[in-house]
Amino acid sequence: MKTKSRASARTAGKPSIETGAQIIVDTLIEQGVDTMFGYIGGVVIPLFDRLYDAPINFIVPRHEQGGCHMADAYARASGKVGVVLATSGPGACNLVTGLATAMMDSVPMVALTGQVRTELIGNDAFQEADTTGITRPVTKYNCIVKDVKDLARTIREAFHIASTGRPGPVLIDLPVDVEVAKFNTDGPAEMKLPGYRIRTKGHARQISTAAKAINKSKQPVLYVGGGVITANAGKELSAFAEKAHLPVTMTLLGLGSYDQRKAESLDMLGMHGSAYANYAVQQCDLLIAVGARFDDRVTGKIETFAPNAKVIHIDVDPASISKNVGVDIPVVGDAKVILKALAREVEYQERKKWFDKIAEWKKKFPFRYDQNSSTIKPQYVVEELCRQTKNEAIVTTGVGQNQMWAAQFYRFFKPRQFISSGGLGTMGFGLPAAIGAQIAKPNETVIDIDGDHGFNMTMTELSTAIEHKLPIKICILNNGYMGMVRQWQELFYGRRYSKSYLKNPEYEALAKALGAVGMTVDKKADVPKAVKQMLKEKQPCVVDFRVEPEENVWPMVPAGKSLDEMSGLDILERLI
Amino acid sequence: MKHIISALVENKSGVLAHVAGMFAARAFNIDSLVVGRTEDPALSRMTIVVIGDDRVLEQVRKQLAKVVPVVKVQDFVGQPVVARDLMLIAISAPPEKRSEILSLIEMFRGKVVDIGQKFVMVEVSGPEDKIEAFINVCKPYGIKSLARTGTIAMPRHSRADMRPAQTSNDQADA
Ligand SMILES: Cc1ncc(C[n+]2csc(CCOP(=O)(O)OP(=O)(O)O)c2C)c(N)n1
Ligand SMILES: [Mg+2]
Secondary structure (H helix, E strand, O other), X not given: OOOOOHHHHHOOOOOOEEEHHHXXXXXXXXXXXXXXXXOOOHHHHHHHHHHOOOOOEEEOOOOHHHHHHHHHHHHHHHXXXXXXXXXXXXXXXXXXXXXXXHHHOOOOEEEEEEEOOHHHOOOOOOOOOOHHHHHHHXXXXXXXXXXXXXXXXXXXXXXXXXXXXXXXXXXXXXXXXXXXXXXXXXXXXXXXXXXXXXXXXXXXXXXHHHHHHHHHOOOEEEEEOHHHHHOOOHHHHHXXXXXXXXXXXXOXXXXXXXXXXXXXXXXXXXXXXXXXXXXXXXXXXXXXXXXXXXXXXXXXXXXXXXXXXXXXXXXXXXXXXXXXXXXXXXXXXXXXXXXXXXXHHOOOOOOHHHHHHXXXXXXXXXXXXXXXXXXXXXXXXXXHXXXXXXXXXXXXXXXXXXXXXXXXXXXXXXXXXXXXXXXXXXXXXXXXXXXXXXXXXXXXXXXXXXXXXXXXXXXXXXXXXXXXXXXXXXEEEEOOEOHHHHHHHHHHOOOOOOXXXXXXXXXXXXXXXXXXXXXXXXXXXXXXXXHXXXXXXXXXXXXXXXXXXXXXXXXXXXXXXXXXXXXOHHHHHHXX | OEEEEEEEEEOOOOXXXXXXXXXXXXXXEEEEEEEEEOOOOOEEEEEEEEEOOHHHHXXXXXXXXXXXXXXXXXXXXXXXXXXXXXXXXXXXXXXXXXXXXXXXXHHOOOEEEEEOOOEEEEEEEEOHHHHHHHHHHHHHHOXXXXXXXXXXXXXXXXOOOOOOXXXXXHHHOO
């Protein structure tokens, strides 16, 4: 990649001497950045000075963690690279949770952090932290730029690494003296990454072997992870699944890759997945994994996972293959490219017996809750949200029961519609994620389905949403508890609810005090009209749904059990 | 099982931290790790001895290849290789034991690099088990201190045994 700086294009002939800060801003713009998130501090003032009149929509969170989640969700919603900027020391440290969240879910991000002057590094200088040391395990790659001549190249490399292969966050640490140093930017600054190679195409013979196995299979299951969404391969996935006639189950992060309103959708699998998905996986003769990584929340007891299945694994990350589960037919490459190639080679198979069996499971064990209860069931709220938004909203979540109910009862149909912290399970993700998603998609309805305690963790970002007049909807499924923890304590610790209950604020009053719309809903009959009102609001709106305090998420595969050893099926059956 | 993995890495700051950090984070078991320059100033070679079964080793190889500044990963499984360790060892050597010790050193083709009133410092190189064997024979005399480099290795390009005939202690490798 050869890129002349904008300045040099303007003043042909004269050498273009620029400061590091200006080079950073120019290179960001060259990389297509028009939105970023960040918080100022001593060592990044030179950079913020250059951002002052740059054509970049700059969002300031109230806490760097929030900014990092915003950039993450911005990336998840838009498919672009999310960019976050923080000062040295405390600012950089506050990014850690957000970076780890993005790393676990393979989200393309670039984080820039200020650093103390090069000659002070290692001296315990004011606001010094070993940022590259602290963030190394939670980034795909990180480095410090100690010489202004390396700046443009390093930033280009960061965007390339963040957005290709299996994406992830890349952090660049920027000492303040590099920001102010001057450099003639006329020379080339091409990427130099001899150790970074990605396989996209997929081995043709492996693809044919996979296609043959699929054509032969009587009881296949297609198991789809977030990688399909990352690879923008939703269309290719559906085309392939339909051509071969395959039932499709998705991981939490895979939701949205396949239309859940279709009969072939088995919805989510795993610990709180559907009984029909879990049974189908356990009984399939061929498991076709695409962009998924056999996480323990998905497989249950690994030794007995899909015991009769041959496994095809399509993934861009060779290290994902055979990491947890032995793979028979690995195909390394880009999901979009491979699914297209596979679709050409597969044939439609009726598989009537298999689909009949699946239909029977679907009929017998759908996700269910007590519709006749007098209290507000959290699942009812999610269902009502899905109904009134006609399945079209972008949904972000907290972590815990709220997240599982959102995954179970909102039916998604398009990629980038469901934004949730899957791998790390970061409470507090929901609200900043809604902000990032709304900024990426200003014309869509963005709903944060959150837990009371998750909301408590990052609720300060409500101010950010208000400042930017973002019409995000925050639906707190307020059960008073750290519900998911309480559920485990109920089931496995004799109902000793140790520290899983805290006093919550009055969310309605809180929202109003900050300048948002606030509502409280404590009657079941009021749910539909509250949702309707909420959807009309043009500013941030917080709705406190006082839901059944001790509702549980079913089914549940207890830790260490096989996928088909689900608890709660009896409870679900009694609800018919 | 011990395996030798060799990685060519970019010669720039932070690379060792990236590699060592990955090993620690993934709970891989390192026996030794050696870094040194190569004929190409832009590249260094890391030789890593890893403990684990085939499955662990496959993950090690893949995870290592994923580290951005790692340019190339080689695993010498099933190949004849030359593997060497270098050791400096100070053995207590009172005058009455010296000739005995010196003949041991001779047997192991060691080199005396320093000598004091009460000790000799010896340089020994060779495959790991030769080094271990030498340490064992030195133990009864008393080892004052010891430093080892860890294993470096290269695949043999020919099957031919290029070692001079007298290096009988070298036989254990390959
Ligand atoms: C930052 C963070 N701390 C702790 C946890 C552990 N944890 C998982 S779920 C949960 C309870 C969440 O409570 P709430 O947000 O009210 O959601 P609910 O399960 O009640 O829907 C906790 C504490 C976590 N996932 N993230
Ligand atoms: Mg709760």
